[in-house]
Amino acid sequence: MGIITLTTDLGSKDHYVASVKGRIYSLESDVKIVDITNEIPPFDINQACFTLENAFPHFPEGSVHIIGVHPSAYDNVRHLACLYKGHYFIGADNGIFSLLFRDKPDKIHQIESNTDSGEPNFEIRDIFSVAAVHLASAGNIEDLGERGLILTERARLNPIVNSDVIKGHVIYIDSYENAITNITREMFEATVGQRDFEIFANPTCSFRTVQRQYNEVPVGEKVALFGTNGKLEIGINQFNHEHHGGASSLLGIKIKDVVRIEIT
Template identity: 45%
Template sequence: MAIITLTTDLGSKDFYQAALKGSILSIFTDASIVDITHEVPSFNISYAAFVLKNAYPYFPKGTVHLIGIDSVFSESTKYVAMKYNEHYFVGADNGIFSLLFDGDPEEMVELNIMQDLKYLHFPLVDVFVKAAVHLSKSGKLKDIGIPLESIEERMLLNPVLEQDTIRGSVIYIDTFSNVITNITKELFTRVQRNRDFTLHFKRSETITQLSWHYNEVPEGEKLCLFGISNHLEIAINKGKASGLLGLHLGDIVRIEFHQ
């Protein structure tokens, strides 16, 4: 089964998403198309990278992931395809791949597929679709592009360590309004060293213990835990943490460790 996933900022209101899927099916009727999300905030590369990075490992090896974020024509931006962790990725070389991967791709090319002028402002339905279909049919990367030595680098805002303190920030808010930070479980464990902690955030709110499940506290109470992404989350049991706690993208959270 040939699987092509879609991660875009096209939304669901307009015809763009349908046009993208129709373009794939027009040249490969047997393709299995899976939406990862089309609700990425416009041009938000780091948001898209977080979603796709946490989703793609659950797909079978050989899956092709088409990324449509900030992909409009630009003389300074290349269209690329690459293989990483036995998956294939197609998108614009705008920095997203440096956020998506933890190591170097196994193979990567700059696409040399000729673009149809009528799709000049919508390369997703032309260049990207042709590349994704080619790869989903077990085609070779070398047949659709020229070897690429490096990709555009983009840096994430990393947590800051200050003696017995981790200062992090909110990087994602999910559908349930759970607040996800850039503090990973690995970093927390390494700095904690089995000590007690206090998590501080807006409105002088604090949390002093980790939970394993969202329902470990009474309904309406706040908690923190490491979710499926292995990033520290702030949540409210059956409540909307982001709105109720006043936490938004980019807001600072602080963890203080003590004996």
């Protein structure tokens, strides 16, 4: 039996996640359910994309990933199942797929629902879960509905690069309050080379060195480094959230803030 993952904005306080899992187990008790996260900020498909794109490659091929963020099918938003790099993805065609997939998916199928009773739907439980169990049980994606060809496009925030400046943005703040940018190691090395540089996170926070690990600076000091996902991040070594705070709060860095690298 296969693996079904959950990436949702349902939170952990209410009954919503439990009802989704209960529905899945009622359909197939042997399936394995993994919570990637249920703490995506409400309706934030950019944060859902970042989290899922950094998690799904570590799962075995054939895994089924439910994306339960802004899933409503009202306003003609389709529900889709996609096959991409050997993984299945189920969610609303609200732009999340165009952000998540760097290439065209191998297959796209619209999920035909049998829940048109006139009652409000809990799409993640009533539609996505049923489709996910079908796929996790080795069912064919073609059985879910007619083939689709085009995904709803959502613009990705990409860095701007020229010979002496890289301009990126903070795209994620993690649980340690590290500010993760969309500037990649490959981009940095190809542009900077052996030249000197200075990284500006804001007018009062800059770096002239990129470290390899957090512990290369003293405890409590700010640091810039490339994280395990290959993206430039700004943090504080062994931050103390209760008493002092991390990079986001102490340095005043927020999602969508500009991070600029000047090269000399």
